[in-house]
Amino acid sequence: MITMLRRRPALSVFAIIAAVIVLGVAWWLGSPLFLNQAVNEAPIASSAQTMNEKAGSFRNGDDFHRGSGQAVIYTQPDGTRQLQLENFQVTNGPDLFVVLTAAADPSTSSEVHAAGYVELARLKGNLGNQVYDLPADLDLGSVNSVVIYCRAFSVVFSVAPLETATS
DSSP, X not given: OHHHHHHXXXXXXXXXXXXXXXXXXXXXXXGGGTOOOEEEOOOOOOOTTOEEEXXXXXXXXXXXXXXXXXXXXXXXXXXXEEEEEEEEEEOOOXXXXXXXXXOSSOOSHHHXXXXXXXXXXXXXXXXXEEEEEOOTTXXXXXXXXXXXXXXXXXXXXXXXXXXXOOO
16 A cells, blocks of 8 residues: 555656646647747848849648748848748748758658758748848759748748749
8 A cells, every 4th residue: 555655646747747748749839820920020122233033922832831922032232142031921830941942843841852952040930021141152043942841840831933033
């Protein structure tokens, strides 16, 4: 009887720790479905020297992972390049990243990876205007799409196929 009493507190402590872990993981996975993170960074200042290099419209990754807005790559007068997401909106999710890929219009993570990609940064928010600096050594000729990608589950949330700007 004494042995039984000693085991119950240990089991209770283990059950509490397990419950905390399970609830934490559930919150990490589920909360993005109910919470939005809006970002409203100032748009890239346009001038006669600022060039719009490439642009495209976001499309849905699938029936559940939806996205809209514009992706535009600008080159500043000093040669720095930036990606601007304009009027952007995507289904929120855990571990979302902004990725540039050579794939023209990927639908799956294997298409993104097979074509080659550059992970720019963690997505700042699932709504609004946001700007990301591009690496100085990035070859824009090999960039064909901007992808919003869930790294934890290898899921494409939204894609913006890019076209070279004509102006």
